[in-house]
Amino acid sequence: MAITNNDTIKTPAGDPLAPEPAMTDETEKNPALDFPIHWLRQTSPYINTHRGKTFVVWFSDSLIEADNFTTLVHDLTLLSHLGIRLVLVHGMRVQIDAELSRRQIASQYGTDSYSKRRMRITTTESLPAITAVIGDIRCQLESAFSTGLPNSPMSGAQISLMSGNLIVARPYGIRDGVDYQHTGELRKLRVQKIRTLLNAEMVVVLPPIGYSPTGEMFNLLSEDVAMQAAISLTADKLIFLHSDAGSIGSNLHEISTSDEQGKNEEQQFADSISSVIERSTYACKNGVNRCHIVDANNPDALLRELFTRDGSGLLINSGDYDNIRLADTNSVQGIMALIKPLMADGTLTHRTEQDLERQxxxxxxxxxxxxxxxxxxxxxxxxxxxxxxxxxxxxFRASGKASEMLDHLIKVARQKKCTQLFGLSTRTGDWFLEHGFKEGSAELLHQLQRAENTRGSKLFVLEIR
Ligand SMILES: CC(C)(COP(=O)(O)OP(=O)(O)OC[C@H]1O[C@@H](n2cnc3c(N)ncnc32)[C@H](O)[C@@H]1OP(=O)(O)O)[C@@H](O)C(=O)NCCC(=O)NCCS
Known part of the structure; x- marks a missing residue:
């Protein structure tokens, strides 16, 4: 059912963060009327942030066969329409195994003692099966992105996928006496060509296949292709849509490359997830801003991760916050120098140096x-x-420093099992509202302040998971 202006639920004018309206009898009868207008409004900061950015999106082989593949295509189309430059990398292990078995060719694997990675041995005999799988997946992708029925989310989409000899590869070689034959490693990416395609508003597809200067074809690990592509293109995001991401659990939301080591020691992940965390960490240390590991089995997970503050998956950040740290007594003078003028003009509550030392x-x-x-x-x-x-x-204002600090404090508060973050403000209410806080009730403010509220501050509350 089409949603018209008359169908939308009105939120108070000028208040994009107003609480979700209660369901009326009418909306209970007709869920289409419960269209979350306020949610759409809340996404606009994310839309602005993501526009023009380059995302490398890897998705697992099993997703191509899954029911929610169509939803993924719709979501990727939406991202492309929002001005996000997309590079897609797909796995194909499951399809290759199936095709080899159909041709009665045994799948062969080896694990070399140095990398400990289990790698397919791509024999010359298996190459036709691999090229058939690549061709098949490419056709599936092209046809999925070509649908444009008027009543579907793809209506008028006109997304062009582009692929080609964009990866230069070299052989994985002979390791521990095992010849991996047509299994290869990525040597380099034709970055300028990919940028040209992205500039022309094409969605670039990189299948895990590369060619050597001698014209030989090599089968590559798709996760490595995604990681290297993100690094070479200095992508803003590397996203792994992984079928095993459910094993991460709902308590871990974020890993900073600076504390990744400690987190991994505490947390046991599926091997496949540990390996994408490892690659994400490497990517972050090599110029990629943020990596996300998102559950491929949840059709809403990708958009939730990209367009909500809480996200839905695991974020690995490049340690942007490395220089945010707990203060110590040596910091008192520096903090004082920063807040003194703001205390003098009444923006911040008055504190003496002794107060600061105590707190x-x-x-x-x-x-x-x-x-x-x-x-x-x-x-x-x-x-x-x-x-x-x-x-x-x-x-240093208006360059995201306060937002980074807020993100860091949310992370600390989560670790300490807090479910709410409060802020009191006399002049910065809008900043809090724009960062997802809602104005708290006078009663809550009274409870919190206990002491007198001589400054007449307003209370802002952020629910955190
Ligand atoms: C408020 C403050 C901390 C924001 O720091 P910042 O690093 O510039 O913030 P960010 O870069 O994350 O966000 C910048 C955005 O916040 C907006 N902003 C800054 N001060 C604001 C205010 N008082 N009310 C509403 N929005 C404000 C900026 O205009 C900018 O928006 P834009 O990008 O649309 O122009 C900073 O301006 C400051 O130190 N102000 C004085 C102290 C203060 O008011 N502290 C809050 C006390 S509760």
Missing amino acids: IDSFYITEREGSVICCASLQIANNAAQLGCLAVHPD
Whole structure:
């Protein structure tokens, strides 16, 4: 059913973050009327952030066969229409095994003692099966992206997929006496050609196949192709849509390359997930901003990961936050220098140096060349965290420093099992609202403040998972 203006549920004008309207009898009868207009509004910051960015999206072989493959194609089409430059890499292990078995050729694998990786031995005899699988998957992708029925999400889509000899490969070679024959490694990517295709608004498909300068064809690991493509293109995101991502569990949302080691020791993942975490970490350390591991079995997971603050998968970041750290007594002078003018003009609550020294364990700072350029305090009690004293040096404003600090504090609060983050503000209400907070009730404000609210601050509350 088409949704018309008359069907939409009105939220208060000018308040994009207004609470979700209660279901009325009418919406209960007709779910199409429950179209989440406010959700659409909330996505606009993400739409703006993602526009013009390059995402390398890897998806597992089993997804190509799954019922939700069509949903993935719709979602990728939506991303492309939102101005995201897409490079798609697919796995094909399952399809190759099936094709080899159909041709009564045994699948052969080897594990070399150095990399410990289990690699297919791509014999000359198996090459026709592999080229058949590549051709088949390519046709499936091209046909899926070509559908444009008027009543489907693909209506008027006109997405052009492009593929070709874009990967230069070399042989994996002979290891521990085993000749891997046509199994190869990525040697380099034709980056300029790929950029030209992306600039022409094409979606680039990179099957895990490469060619050597001698014209030989090599079968590559698709996860490596995705990782190398993301690094070579300095992609903004590398996304693994993985069928085993459910094994990550719902408690782990984010790994920073700086604390990845510790997290891996605590957490047991499926081997396939450990290997994509490893590749994501490598990609992050080599110029890719963020990597996401998203559950391929959940049809909503990709959009939820990209267009909601909480996401749905595991985010591995490049340690953007490396320079955010807990303050110590040596930071008191730097914090004081930053907040003094803001206390003087009444933006921030007054604190003396002694107050700061007493509270220093709750302060986080961002430093640049030894100077404190951003600070905030985080106080935790009863599963709730309170953000305070947020300030960014005037020279560094509007470059995302406060947003990064907020993301970091949300991560800390989550680790400490908090479910809500509070902020009090007299002048920065809009900033809080724009970052997903909602205005809290006067009653809650009263409970929280206990002491007098002489500044007349407003309370802002963010629900965190
Ligand atoms: C508010 C503050 C922390 C934001 O820091 P920042 O690093 O510039 O923030 P970000 O880069 O993450 O976000 C910048 C956006 O916030 C907006 N913003 C800044 N101050 C704002 C305010 N008082 N109200 C609403 N929006 C504000 C900017 O205009 C910018 O939006 P734009 O990109 O659409 O122009 C910084 O301006 C500051 O230190 N202000 C003085 C101290 C203060 O008010 N602290 C909050 C006390 S609760």
